[in-house]
Amino acid sequence: MDNSEKIVKLPLFGLPKLWPFIKKYKAMYIRMVIAGIIYSVFDALYPLFNRYAINHFVGENTIDTLPVFVGIYLIITILQCAVNYINVMQCSKIELYMDRDLRNLAFAHLQEVSLSYFNRNNVGYIHARVMSDTGRIGELVAWRVMDVVWWGSYVIFAIVVMLIIDFKMAIYLLLLFPLAIIITLVFERRLLVLNRQVRELNSKITSDINEGITGVKSIKSLAIEDKIEREYKEDTYRMYKKSVSTARHSALFTSLMTLISTGSLAIVLWKGGSLTSQGLVQIGTFSIFMSYALGMLEPIQIVINNITRMIAVGVNIERYLELVNTQGEVFDSEEVITKYGDSFNPKYENFEELKGEVEFKDVTFKYPDGEEIVLSHFNLLVKKGSSVAIVGETGAGKSTLVNLVCRFFEPTEGQVLIDGKDIKQRSLKWLHSNIGYVLQNPYLFSGTIRDNLKYGKEDATDDEIMSAIMQVGAERILKKLKDGLDTELGEGGDYLSTGEKQIISIVRALLADPKILILDEATSSVDSLAENAVQKAISVVTEDRTSFIIAHRLSTIIDADVILVVSDGKIVDNGTHKELMKKKGEYYTLYMRQFEELETWNDTRTNK
């Protein structure tokens, strides 16, 4: 996936693009910047106290002003501490509130974006956009900007103070600064690249470990432990090499910077020494230049390092904005929203009752990212309460029709009508609140079984829940569990088998009592006896409901009102079981194939 850390350079670090989010916290931002600058001014002033102490007290051999001196110093210290507290709190709040807003916006957007977005991007990728990109952006807006303001203004004020105190000395001291800046820029760039390589190797090692653990059954049964170990050690060795070389670079960098600050100190000693040899008065000045010489380089490094990091956040900003700006192909029109409300503020009072007649009218469809037309001028009327089965080989595109009914996608041409009205004329919320969906891999959330069942109907009482459970014959599953309805399902619902999860998700759909039901049938992972139970549950839930069944086993759909046969993504045949068998077309072949072998086997046996 596109998780690589490429560098995207945005003008002004992308801050203008983030302005709509920052705007809300303008006042905090101003407070933060002002407090930061005041803090740095104080910081740059401290050496002046040292100078005064040496020049006045020591130089003039008097402690007449000592109480005043201490008083002023303490006042400034207290002021600075207060300013610092304000600064840190404003900065933290901006960061955290921005994070929160960005996450909420992204999450809300994801509840509305077309489902095709989820087909194009995997969950891990999207999750990283919501959780980690937002964090890095918040950090940029708050701490990175703050650090630059903070240390940047320190450098500026310190230089100003030096120039005022002794112009000539200041110039001498600043001689080596350009060199320090150049070295920092060069090394920052190099280290950015090296660190990225180290991170990539690190994630390779993590996935090696993951493979070694999750693939343990295969590794052991193939007896390839040693081979896997050997390959792993190659990776850890590469990691070792790369990390050490990164460390060498950064060691060289710090050493060079140490050398430069020593150089500055030497210049101060040399020039300052000769300049001050005439008298004590200047010794204080001399000493404060020495402290500036030693203390100025770190802020410069910090500023440059922050700028590098700010540039690196560009890619996160891009990706985040791309997420929240993805409109997707399916959305409600203005008029529809005016009448029915949007997903988060639905106007239930305007929702018409859905009866359950579905019609495909001259529908032509191709997937947004596909080339091929998968439906061409397709017409089908599904009467209220009838059932449609969709059959075909794995990967033949059986979900297309369902995607259209659910309006996860919209027809390229033609219309899908529900109760005689184009579904685009009603809101997505209206449609979805009337549709039930049972997935092939039933997805249960963490939480109790009751929580999961209530997902279909929030205000369902225990009686309602129990009667739905009895209806599909799921009480057997419940009995097995220690805490009954209150049993906590772990990650992915580990206590239950696939068949059991399937049944629970059918109960969930039944509780929701949808007018239209979509069923993606269980595959072969469920054994015959369990399949039988699932089948029974399905027949209960589809009764008197318009239903679309994606069938993986033909045995289950013989009674469907219409059977659609899909091949290579196209609907090649439709009719009832009897009609299709008579036609001897694709369906007939598909149907007979299951038993081919039984017959060949019977034949060979008779021949023996």
Next chain:
Amino acid sequence: MFSKIKTINFFLKGSKRYFALAIIFVFLQVIFDLVNPKIMGYTVDYIVGDTSQTPKFILSFLNSLGDRDYVISHIWIISIIVVLIGLLSALSRYFFRVSNSIGGESLAKNMRDNLFSHILHLPYKWNDVNKTGDIIQRCTSDVDTIRNFVQEQLVNLVRMVAMIALALLFMFRIHVVLTLVSCFFIAIVIGYSLSFHGKVGEKFAKVDAEEGRLSSTAQENLEGVRVVRAFGREIFELERFKARNEVYVGHWVEMMSILATFWTISDFIKNALTISILALGAYFTISGQISAGQYVSYIAYVLMIIQPIVELGRVISDMSKSGVSIDRLKYILDSEIEKDPLDAIDFPPFGDVEFKNVSFSYNESLVLDSVNMSIKKGQTVGILGGTGSGKSTSMLLLDGLYDVLDGSITINGVDIKTIKKSELRQHIGFVLQEPYLFSRSLRDNITIASEKTDNDSVENAVKVSSLTSTIEKFKDGYNTFVGERGVTLSGGQRQRTAIAQMLIREPDIMIFDDSLSAVDAKTDASIRKELKRIAKDKTVIIISHRITTLMSADNIYVFDGGKIAESGSHDDLVSQGGIYSKIFDLQRSVQEA
């Protein structure tokens, strides 16, 4: 405590000398750094003309250069000394950093390699009780914690303590009372910082837990997006996410205000120390107890040790957290690895496989209860049974992934317990129901466990597995990268790849654990037909739910509740009218409908 040291010591093999070097260099660096303030002080005193506090050897050195006027006009000599010392400090800093990170990286490599190697050689059952995520965390973040502990914290601690101790020594020699005042402040800062970091650890854990909750709320919502949409629960989801987000941010704001308070107070103590030294120092200088130069260098020392003192508390409290990580790694290393008995033998001449009264349980209840199976050499045997009937477990036992609780499994009369595990597994091919592919190319996956890697063998295995036409369709053919766990392939493609992976090894016993479930009936049949052709003298065991897959087997075992409920040929079983015939009718019923 002692066992922790032992564990660390074990991992430190090979990296100790680098850390020793690092400590030597860090000492040198500290010493060079501490010399500078002295030079500043002597320079000041010399210029002022008060050399009463300057050591003799420095004075005689300066006198050897010339008289005072000469030296002052040639003060660049001192600059050169400063630069030289700076150069030495820079050099020792460089060598410190490099040897320290070589030490740290080889320590990390050592830990990673040892842990992974150990994990690979643990018995299979170890994975039943240990969660993947947890183990990965031990191998990654716990390793980093320990590396950090040694490379950053321990070494830093040495540096800080050396720095503070030496600086204090110099400071005491300048003025005792002044330094006692400094020590007073230092004690306050360290004490405050220690108690603070101890307390704040719990808060951090709380924030972490809250972040985990928020993160998994998002994760579940994204994974279950279709369910959310289909049930129209967007509002509910958004409200829940917002609420958790708010709680999380609230915790952080609270956390930050605690941290900000800490920073503010320690800043204040630092500044209080500085002003005390400035004022008292000025007083002592005027009263002639110390020279101007000593005053200057004393202030420089105070400024140098302030930061390390504040950090000391953090480092010490961080170090205490590392103990937990050491125990977490120790847990892995202490788990017993899979070992063959000393007198284990090679795989015997291949023959019949016999299950004799085999019982097995994962925890309390028996999964297999006195199972008897007799599988003749070269036979094809079918196994049918519901979920949890013990059919797969029996095969895991045969492959030596678990050991029998009771009874025995023999191959050609030899108990498999006495056969070397790797030998046993090399002679048994096991295609899992959900085959695990490795994130590398299709070809590498097929040949991963095989001695033969030539094109003919690969193509042949692929052909038998009905995978040829699929591979031809791939743009990169055999070089197609299958992704993590083989995600880029469909279930059926993964199964067929795993079959090819087994076939190329030509094992004596081939086990298919429901491994044709995701391919259609036609492909299923053609694979089995091909198998028959190429594997005449091999023993084939097929587990399946499909009667059509099983019925041509020489012998079929039906598992029910950990026991063999029925066995015999297809005809026998159908006529018996038991489970098998019931399922057969169920699957056949469609035809007659």
